[in-house]
Amino acid sequence: MLRSRPPVALVVLLLAAALVASAVAGLALGPVRIAPGQVLDLVLRGPGPGGGAFASIVWDVRMPRVLLGAVVGAGLAVAGTVLQALVRNQLADPFLLGASSGASAGAVLVIVLGAGAGTAGAAGGIAVPTAAFAGSMCALVAVYAMARRGGSMTTGRLILAGVAVQYILSALTSLVLVLAASPDQVRSVLFWTLGGIGGARPDELALPAAVLLAGTALLVALARPLDLLLAGEEGAHSLGLDAGRFRAAVFVLVSLVTGVLVAYSGAIGFVGLMVPHAARMVVGAGHRALLPVAALGGAVFLLLADLIARTAAAPEEIPVGVVTALAGGPFFLWMLRRSTRTEGVAA
Template sequence: MSCKTPATRGRLRYGLVLASLAAALAAATVAGLALGSVRIPADRVLEILTGGADPGPYRTIVLDVRLPRVLLGAVVGAGLAVIGTVLQALVRNQLADPFLLGVSSGASVGAVAVIVLGIGAGVATTVTIPLAAFAGALASLVVVYALARTGGTLTTGRLILAGVAVSYILSALTSLLMVTSARADHLKEILYWTLGGLGSARWDQLALPAIVLVAGTALLLGVARPLDLLLVGEEGATVLGLDTGRFRAAIFVLASLLTGVLVAFSGAIGFVGLMVPHAARMVVGAGHRRLLPVTALAGAVFLVVADLAARTVAAPQDIPVGVLTALTGGPFFLWMLRRRPEGAPA
């Protein structure tokens, strides 16, 4: 007879989930480095990563072309999944997502405006685009939240309608910036932001999103208990000592910062923050101290695999990964919308 307590079994199960996701991420990374228009044996990839292979074309493909793309995919996937998890707690609705709520569209408008207007051209990739994307993400999130909140409550219908409406307006603004641009070469750059892709990843672009992701996730883990309190309802959280208004405002700013930085380097990739948190809750529950690490790892795995599929399913054509996530996430959203009653909390 086993003498393990339920708590011990729970910790072992949670450790197994984390280990499984870490192994899946390692396998997806190797696959992402090995597969593509040029197929490289997995053992050769491992030799290159460990410094055992001689310099050659494979080494350049793996280290200079594919590895930055895979790492950016892991960072963006983890970040979008974490943001989706937090937004769903803040508005108490599992249908919330940075893309559906217009946050990604707001970030895209900010990034596109910098491209078209040529603001800070010399440092655009590292400073001005992330700042503008953050401002756009925060502004759009504030507008959506204000439109959806009536009588002190939020409902699924108003939240999604407000997000879709704001997203359409921002998409129209992006199109307006594109057609009024004085330079024809802006079209390709703007399409990159609107479709979402990882094809332009470079080593010098990885530091900022990685640092912001790690710092933001650490901060969110520190406020895991207040996030859990929001799940019991605003009145219940207030009774338990949480200043819900101030807390929501602070986390909205943090979520917008994360979204802005990620979108600045990947474009608007939708539905990752909708699907991954929902699947993670089914495995480890709704407690955010356990949920956030699992969500981050699962999001990284999901986007690395999705990007691998995007660049191999129609090879040599490289499909923007945002197109593939929309094709899978759209039906998932409709399924969730159909199975959830109106006004149901997260």
């Protein structure tokens, strides 16, 4: 008996409401607590002089963080959804496949070598995101080449290849950390490895938001060929899709989205693993509905994770990447156990 699914429009509406509620909570809670009604009043008034201390806190400190969190969460969820289709494996994720680690390594190298000063915006607006994109692309290509052997790809080889690439990139980042010349550079490197959105600035939001919107719109337009990939390469070819070229092109697009987002947030893991799986359970595997639902779900998830990171150990702040790892690690082990029941992990 097939389980009935709720209408996609209803799911989108509920997630949009959850996103608004999460954003209001993110603006209201912190070392200085502001009533939700007052937050809404300040948001409706808009930024400007004369709003007092609360207006400055909402618009100058918390609003950039909330907006960046929503953008990064949505983008990582979309990237994870597409990667799972490209490699036909629900354990795929930008973090587990090394894309986030590659982006972090590229960004860190640019920062320490002097092209940046610790943030993407300080690097002329393009140097750090470009290096992060290059690192993300190289990592994804390396993992895919190692995992795909003899025309097939198993979960075991995919995971082992991702772990191997992550170890190499982590070693490279650690070497850069050791050689960093100043404490400021050390703090910047730690930011990229642990992930965080606390340093968001209003003038840095345009590029990641534009990349997310353009990338998601293009991927939604490619929903049918993404669905065809689920039938396997032979099945996709019989239906008129050149799977090799399509996969290569989408790998580049996913690397671009991941690289730009990681350039502004550091490496935040497991968002692209958990959220697509949950969205798929609700709306099914069709990407035209799955991608928007995953994007909204990822935004909500990361905003809630950041809220926990800011408040759980107040006045100290936990890197949001630690929170997502604590939630995603057990989920990954559960997914791996389910996968190995039918496939095994032999390389």
